[in-house]
Structures are given as C-alpha cells and as structure tokens.
Amino acid sequence: MTFLYAARRLFLIATVVVATAIAGAFASANMAVAKPLNVVATTSMIADAARQVAGDRADVTALMGPGVDPHSYRQTRSDIAAMARADLVLWHGLYLEAQLEEFFLDLEKRRNVVAVGEAIAKDNLLGHASYEGRYDPHIWMDPQLWQTVVLAVRDALIKTDPEGEATYLGNADTHIAEIKKLIEYMKSVTTSVPEKSRVLLTAHDAFSYFGRGYDFEVLGIQGISTESEAGLRRVEQLVDIIVDRNISAVFVESSVPERNVRALIEGAEARGQAVKIGGTLFSDAMGEPGTYEGTYIGMIDHNTTLITRALGGDAPETGMQGKLAPTS
Structure with a gap:
C-alpha cells in the first residue's frame, strides 16, 4: 500500500507539474498575442x-x-x-x-x-x-x-x-x-474664396498638392525642401507679385523659421503694400500631441479653415471641429 500510495502521489504531482507547464505556455502565448x-x-x-x-x-x-x-x-x-x-x-x-x-x-x-x-x-x-x-x-x-x-x-x-x-x-x-x-x-469652404484671392504664399513650397486639389495658386519662398536657399532675387520677385496682385496675406509655417516671410512683408510695405500674416500653417509636422491639430484631420482642417478665412472666404471659426471628433 505504501508503494502504491507513493506511486500515485508521484503521478499526481507529475500531472500537476505538466498541467501547470501547459497552462503557463498557453498564458505566455496569449500574452504574446x-x-x-x-x-x-x-x-x-x-x-x-x-x-x-x-x-x-x-x-x-x-x-x-x-x-x-x-x-x-x-x-x-x-x-x-x-x-x-x-x-x-x-x-x-x-x-x-x-x-x-x-x-x-x-x-x-x-x-x-x-x-x-x-x-x-x-x-x-x-x-x-x-x-x-x-x-x-x-x-x-x-x-x-x-x-x-x-x-x-x-x-x-x-x-x-x-x-x-x-x-x-x-x-x-x-x-x-x-x-x-x-x-x-x-x-465646400475653399470655393468661397474669391478667385482673384486664391494665391497661397508660404515659407516653402509645401502646399502644391493642396493648390492642385482645391484650385489655389501656390507660391513658396523656398523650394519643396527647406534645405534650399531663398535668394534675394526670389524675395524681390515675390514682393513684385504681392504688390502687382494686391495680395493682402501671407502665411508662416510651424516647422520653418519666419525670417523669409518677414522679409517679404517688409519689402512689400516699403512699396506701400500692406500685408498681414494670415496665420501659422502646419506644413511638415502636425500640432502638439493631445490637441485637435495634433491629428491628421485636425491639421488639415486647421490649414484649410485658416487659409479660407484669411483670403476672404467663408468658413466657421472652429472649422469642422466638433462635427468630426478625432479618434486618437
């Protein structure tokens, strides 16, 4: 009896150990998934x-x-x-x-x-x-x-x-x-911008796809890369355009220094053309994490609403925020 009892006890212990190992393996697999x-x-x-x-x-x-x-x-x-x-x-x-x-x-x-x-x-x-x-x-x-x-x-x-x-x-x-x-x-909102005012002038040439998609002429002080240099001649050309076409607003970008845009404004003002900064656009980066502008939809909504309002179009001050809440 003693031998049988010991054998049964060893068998039960072995069964528990194996079962525990199997359970642990399944748990590890589930954790991995x-x-x-x-x-x-x-x-x-x-x-x-x-x-x-x-x-x-x-x-x-x-x-x-x-x-x-x-x-x-x-x-x-x-x-x-x-x-x-x-x-x-x-x-x-x-x-x-x-x-x-x-x-x-x-x-x-x-x-x-x-x-x-x-x-x-x-x-x-x-x-x-x-x-x-x-x-x-x-x-x-x-x-x-x-x-x-x-x-x-x-x-x-x-x-x-x-x-x-x-x-x-x-x-x-x-x-x-x-x-x-x-x-x-x-x-719906960009079409409200008067045709003659659909000129988007920014720090660098980041908005051409926006311009193509929504019928805006896009001008950048720098090229498609911010690594390119904005020469004095380019600034003078853009000042001529601002004055000749009576452009009243230009835009800065959140990821590009303002100095070139400021040079444009000063050049235009020296020739009697008042130009304002229409606002800060998100070009190569979104807004702060946890904010509406820190989502893709919020970023593009912000840009579209700001451009529309600054160039004389009709858009809600809060854009489409509230109509479509971000999911992240």
Missing part, C-alpha cells in the same frame, strides 16, 4: 495613420514631433535603437527624409521597413524642376492622396500581424470615412 506591436514612424502624419488603423494593437512612436522639419532631420542613436527594436518601421519616402534615404534602404534589408508614401501612383505625383527624377513629397496636403497612404499603412500592419487583420480593415474603413468628410468640408 496581446502584446501591442512596436511601430516606429518617421513623421507625425504617418504615426497618426498608424494609430488610427492599429488602435490598441500597436504602440506607435513618431521620431519627428511638432515643429520638426523632416527635410533636415538627422537620426539620433536613440532613433536607431528604437527602429532596431521595432516590429514595423514606417517612413515616408519620395525623398522627404532625403538625408535618411540610404539609411532606410539599408535597414529594410534586415528589418520590417515600409516607405508608405511610395504607394502613390507616379502619375498622381507632382515633379519639380529643381529635383530631376524626384517628386514633391508633400502628399498629405491632399487628403484624396493621403487615403492611399492610410491603406498602405493598413497593409503593412496586416502583413506584420495577420491575426489583427479584421481590426485593421475595420479601423482603416472608419478613418477613410472620416477623411472623406474632411474632403467634402474642404471643397
């Missing part, structure tokens, strides 16, 4: 798209925060470490992060790296005489194009985390619907 993806994005606009589509299934980090200029950004050691640890790295492409392009092309050989801006068909992109073989990268300025980027982010997330496909598909559809509402708002 439940653990959010680690996603790193270069720009705040791409990061917002990833947050909207991924929801709780991903922790998303933007390398470039409010007021940061992606044209001149240099990666830090902590950036490299963050990308090395990431499950998915999303960058823009189209030569926006020009100084990082070689780095990302090398990184994608070893890590899960996707250039989401490259999803736009080339015939929908704007070229530029100063950058042969390259395209204007500021595609987020036209929400119609940005929808394609959202879908590219969705597809990258699905490939990285197939089990979350239903979530990613549903969230992307919801966000695209919000973007469509934004497009309708933009169409």
Whole structure:
C-alpha cells in the first residue's frame, strides 16, 4: 500500500507539474498575442495613420514631433535603437527624409521597413524642376492622396500581424470615412474664396498638392525642401507679385523659421503694400500631441479653415471641429 500510495502521489504531482507547464505556455502565448506591436514612424502624419488603423494593437512612436522639419532631420542613436527594436518601421519616402534615404534602404534589408508614401501612383505625383527624377513629397496636403497612404499603412500592419487583420480593415474603413468628410468640408469652404484671392504664399513650397486639389495658386519662398536657399532675387520677385496682385496675406509655417516671410512683408510695405500674416500653417509636422491639430484631420482642417478665412472666404471659426471628433 505504501508503494502504491507513493506511486500515485508521484503521478499526481507529475500531472500537476505538466498541467501547470501547459497552462503557463498557453498564458505566455496569449500574452504574446496581446502584446501591442512596436511601430516606429518617421513623421507625425504617418504615426497618426498608424494609430488610427492599429488602435490598441500597436504602440506607435513618431521620431519627428511638432515643429520638426523632416527635410533636415538627422537620426539620433536613440532613433536607431528604437527602429532596431521595432516590429514595423514606417517612413515616408519620395525623398522627404532625403538625408535618411540610404539609411532606410539599408535597414529594410534586415528589418520590417515600409516607405508608405511610395504607394502613390507616379502619375498622381507632382515633379519639380529643381529635383530631376524626384517628386514633391508633400502628399498629405491632399487628403484624396493621403487615403492611399492610410491603406498602405493598413497593409503593412496586416502583413506584420495577420491575426489583427479584421481590426485593421475595420479601423482603416472608419478613418477613410472620416477623411472623406474632411474632403467634402474642404471643397465646400475653399470655393468661397474669391478667385482673384486664391494665391497661397508660404515659407516653402509645401502646399502644391493642396493648390492642385482645391484650385489655389501656390507660391513658396523656398523650394519643396527647406534645405534650399531663398535668394534675394526670389524675395524681390515675390514682393513684385504681392504688390502687382494686391495680395493682402501671407502665411508662416510651424516647422520653418519666419525670417523669409518677414522679409517679404517688409519689402512689400516699403512699396506701400500692406500685408498681414494670415496665420501659422502646419506644413511638415502636425500640432502638439493631445490637441485637435495634433491629428491628421485636425491639421488639415486647421490649414484649410485658416487659409479660407484669411483670403476672404467663408468658413466657421472652429472649422469642422466638433462635427468630426478625432479618434486618437
């Protein structure tokens, strides 16, 4: 009896140990599934798209925060470490992060790296005489194009985390619907700007897609990259345009110093043309995290409303905020 009792006791102990091990393995597997993806994005606009589509299934980090200029950004050691640890790295492409392009092309050989801006068909992109073989990268300025980027982010997330496909598909559809509402708002208010006043003059040439989509002539003091120099001759040419066409408002940008815009204003005033700053536009970066302007929809709503009102059009002072609450 003693031997049988001992044998049964050992068998029960072994059964409990095995069961505990199995339960622990299942728990670890469930924890692994439940653990959010680690996603790193270069720009705040791409990061917002990833947050909207991924929801709780991903922790998303933007390398470039409010007021940061992606044209001149240099990666830090902590950036490299963050990308090395990431499950998915999303960058823009189209030569926006020009100084990082070689780095990302090398990184994608070893890590899960996707250039989401490259999803736009080339015939929908704007070229530029100063950058042969390259395209204007500021595609987020036209929400119609940005929808394609959202879908590219969705597809990258699905490939990285197939089990979350239903979530990613549903969230992307919801966000695209919000973007469509934004497009309708933009169409409705920008058409109220008098035709002769549809001249958008800013610090650098970041708004050409907005201009093409909503029928504005766009002029930038600098080229499509803030790394380009604004020469005295360019400033003089723009002063001539301001005076000849009686332009009353120019715009500064949150990620570009104001000095060139101030030079324009001073030059115009010296020739008797009063010019005001129509406001600060978000060009290459969104607003502060946690604010409406810190979302893609809030950023574009802010720009559209500000431009419309400053150039003599009719738009609500609060834009479309409240009609469409951000989801992040």
